[in-house]
Amino acid sequence: MxxxxxxxxxxxxxxxxxxxxRGVSLRIEAGECFGLLGxxxxxxxxxxxxxxxxxAPTSGDVRIFGxxxxxxxxxxxxxxxxxxxxxxxxxxxxxxxxIELFASFYSEPRPAADVLRELELTEKxxxxxxxxxxxxxxxxxxxxxxxxxxRILFLDEPxxxxxxxxxxxxxxxxxAFQQKGGTVLLTTHYMDEAERLCDRLAIxxxxxxxxxxxxxxxxxxxGGHHVVEFEVSGNSNGQGTDAWRALPSVESVRNENGTIxxxxxxxxxxxxxxxxxxxxxxxxxxxxxTRQASLEDVFVNLTGRHLRED
Amino acid sequence: xxxxxxxxxxxxxxLEGRPPIPAAPTRRNGRWSGYTHLLWARMLELKRExxxxxxxxxxxxxxxxxxxxxxxxxxxxxxSVAVVQNAGAIKTLAMLQSSPAHSSIHATVLEREAALKxxxxxxxxxxxxxxxxGSVTYYYDPSRPESVLSRSExxxxxQAAAGRKDALATSNRISSEPGSRYIDFLIPxxxxxxxxxxxxxxxxxxxxEMRQRKLLKRFVATPMRRTDFLLxxxxxxLVLMVIEVALLLGFGVLVFHMPVLGSIxxxxxxGTLGAIAFGGIGLLTACRAQKIESVSGLIxxxxxxxxxxxxxxxxxxxxxxxxxxxxxxxxLTALNDxxxxxxxxxxxxxxxxxxxxxLALWGGISFILAxxxxxxx
Numbered sequence: 001m002x003x004x005x006x007x008x009x010x011x012x013x014x015x016x017x018x019x020x021x022r023g024v025s026l027r028i029e030a031g032e033c034f035g036l037l038g039x040x041x042x043x044x045x046x047x048x049x050x051x052x053x054x055x056a057p058t059s060g061d062v063r064i065f066g067x068x069x070x071x072x073x074x075x076x077x078x079x080x081x082x083x084x085x086x087x088x089x090x091x092x093x094x095x096x097x098x099i100e101l102f103a104s105f106y107s108e109p110r111p112a113a114d115v116l117r118e119l120e121l122t123e124k125x126x127x128x129x130x131x132x133x134x135x136x137x138x139x140x141x142x143x144x145x146x147x148x149x150x151r152i153l154f155l156d157e158p159x160x161x162x163x164x165x166x167x168x169x170x171x172x173x174x175x176a177f178q179q180k181g182g183t184v185l186l187t188t189h190y191m192d193e194a195e196r197l198c199d200r201l202a203i204x205x206x207x208x209x210x211x212x213x214x215x216x217x218x219x220x221x222x223g224g225h226h227v228v229e230f231e232v233s234g235n236s237n238g239q240g241t242d243a244w245r246a247l248p249s250v251e252s253v254r255n256e257n258g259t260i261x262x263x264x265x266x267x268x269x270x271x272x273x274x275x276x277x278x279x280x281x282x283x284x285x286x287x288x289x290t291r292q293a294s295l296e297d298v299f300v301n302l303t304g305r306h307l308r309e310d
Numbered sequence: 311x312x313x314x315x316x317x318x319x320x321x322x323x324x325l326e327g328r329p330p331i332p333a334a335p336t337r338r339n340g341r342w343s344g345y346t347h348l349l350w351a352r353m354l355e356l357k358r359e360x361x362x363x364x365x366x367x368x369x370x371x372x373x374x375x376x377x378x379x380x381x382x383x384x385x386x387x388x389x390s391v392a393v394v395q396n397a398g399a400i401k402t403l404a405m406l407q408s409s410p411a412h413s414s415i416h417a418t419v420l421e422r423e424a425a426l427k428x429x430x431x432x433x434x435x436x437x438x439x440x441x442x443x444g445s446v447t448y449y450y451d452p453s454r455p456e457s458v459l460s461r462s463e464x465x466x467x468x469q470a471a472a473g474r475k476d477a478l479a480t481s482n483r484i485s486s487e488p489g490s491r492y493i494d495f496l497i498p499x500x501x502x503x504x505x506x507x508x509x510x511x512x513x514x515x516x517x518x519e520m521r522q523r524k525l526l527k528r529f530v531a532t533p534m535r536r537t538d539f540l541l542x543x544x545x546x547x548l549v550l551m552v553i554e555v556a557l558l559l560g561f562g563v564l565v566f567h568m569p570v571l572g573s574i575x576x577x578x579x580x581g582t583l584g585a586i587a588f589g590g591i592g593l594l595t596a597c598r599a600q601k602i603e604s605v606s607g608l609i610x611x612x613x614x615x616x617x618x619x620x621x622x623x624x625x626x627x628x629x630x631x632x633x634x635x636x637x638x639x640x641x642l643t644a645l646n647d648x649x650x651x652x653x654x655x656x657x658x659x660x661x662x663x664x665x666x667x668x669l670a671l672w673g674g675i676s677f678i679l680a681x682x683x684x685x686x687x
Contacts, residue, residue: 092358
C-alpha cells in the first residue's frame, strides 16, 4: 500500500518562465496532518493543486495511495476531499442543498445531516449560502470536502481571514477527521496554526522546501528553544553582533532594525552575562524580554525574512 | 514504485492500496445521482433569481404585447391629410367628402404653415393646397410610403368628385385574416430571439460566472462527471424552453388570436434544436473567458448581427440581394424562418431540412470546438 500522498521532484513552470515550484519531494503518511508553511507566493497553492490533480506538473511524479492521476482520476477523486483557497459556492442554494449536491457526486457519501451536525451547521441548514458569515462559509466549504467520506483532506489556507473562534472551530474539525484515521494536507502562512495542528511540516520558500520535520524538531534545529530580545542605546551599532554571539548558551544572533534577537538554550545563563556586558560597555539596556522560540523564528533564521511581510 | 502503476484498480471497495474507511457510508449513489442533483440545483437557482424570471419570461411578453398593441390599433387604411386654409378650402373638403372613399380619409383644414409643419412631423401624410384657378397642389414625400399612398388615394377621390369616370369596373375583397398580420409575424420572431438570448446568457454567462467563482474548479475536484454537468446545464435550458414556447405562443393565441397551424410537437422540436444550437454557441463563447465582463461583451458581439439581420422585427427581404445568402446562413434566421413556416403555414419539419441542417451545424460545430477548448479552471 502506497503512502496517502507522495511526490518526487515536482516542478511547475508557468508560461515557460515563472518557476512556481522548483523540485518539491514529499511523503505523507496515513493518519498524519502535514502542513506546508510559507509566505504568500511561496508556491504552496501550486504544490497542493498539483497533488490534488487539478494542475499538471511541468515535471515530477505524484502518487495518491500509490496511484497516479493520469491512470485513475475518478477513483482518486472518490478518496480525497478538497477545500480550495477561494470558492464562492452558489449563493442561492441553501446549506443542505449544497451538501446534498456535493454528496451526489460520490459513490458512497456520508449522510448530509451527519456532516452538518459535525460542522455545527445544522441550524443553518435552510439558510442561503449567500447569507452565511465568513466562518460558516468556510465550514461549509470543508463540509463539501468531508461529505464524500474522503481518506485524505486537502485544505488550502483554510483559516485565512477568519476570526479566532472560527479558526479554533476549524482546527477541531481537522483533528476530529484525523482521529478517525484520515490524512490531512494543509497550507498555511500562520505559524501558530502550523505549530498546533500539524504533526509534520515543510517550510516552503521560493518554490522549494527549505526545512522539513515536526514543529519541535524544526525549533530544535535553531539550537535554542528560547529567544532573548533586547535593545541597547549607546555605541552598539559599531560592534556588530559578535559580542552577543560570544555570550554563554547563545546559538545564533540576528539584528532586526536595532532589536537584537538571541536564540538561547538556557536563558538563566545568558541573561546575567548579557547584563554584565552591557554594563561593562557603558551602554543602556532599553528593554529585555524572553519567550519560547516559534516557527516564525525558524523561518526568519532560514530566510532572513518574516512569514508575513506586508 | 513503478510496479504499482500497473496494478489495476478494481471497482469494489476491497482494493489494494485503499486505506480503512474513516466512517461507514450509509448510502450508495446511482449513476445519475450527480446529473439529477445538478439539474435540480440549477432549477432552484433559476427560480430564486427574479431577474432571470423577468428577462426570460416577462420581457418577451411585454415586447409582444407592446408591439402587438402599437401595430394593431393603427387603423389600416386611414389617411390623414391637411387642407390649406384659403378660398378653395371648403370646396376641396366637400370634394373629399363626396368621394366614395371618404370614410378612410381624415382631413383637417389648417393654416399653410401649420399644415406644412404637421406634414414634416409625420402627423399628416399629405398637404392639399387649393389654387385660385380651381386646381390643387399636393405636398408629399416620395420616400414615405404612406405619403405616396395618400397622394394617390386623394387624387383618385378628387378626380372622381370632379367627374372622372372609371374606365374599367373593379371590385375588392378585404383580406386581413389572422395569420398575415404583423403580430403573427412578430411572435415567432420573438420566440426565436428569446431562445437565442436565453441560450447565450443561460449557458455562456452562467458558465463564466461559475468559472470566475472557482465553482467549476471545485466541481472538477470531485468525482463529478464533466459530461453530467454540461448535460444538466443543457437540460435546464430545455425545461425553460418549453415554458418560453408555451408562454409566448399561448399569449399570441389568447390575446391576439394568432393561428397555430403546425403541430405543437414540431414547434417544441424546433425549440429544442434552437435551444441546443444556441447553447452550443453560448458554450463556445464561454470556453475561455475568465471574467463575466469579457463574456458579456462577447455574447453581445455574437448576437448583434442576428438581432439586425435575422428578421425578428421585420423581414430580412429588405436587405440587398447580395446579403441574403449570408443572412440565411445565420442560425437565428434559420430558426425564425422555420418557426414562422411551422406556426403560420403549418409546414412540416422534413420540408425545412435545410434550415434544420443550418441549426444543427451551428450547434454541433460550436459544441465540438467548445469541448476542445473548454477550461474548467
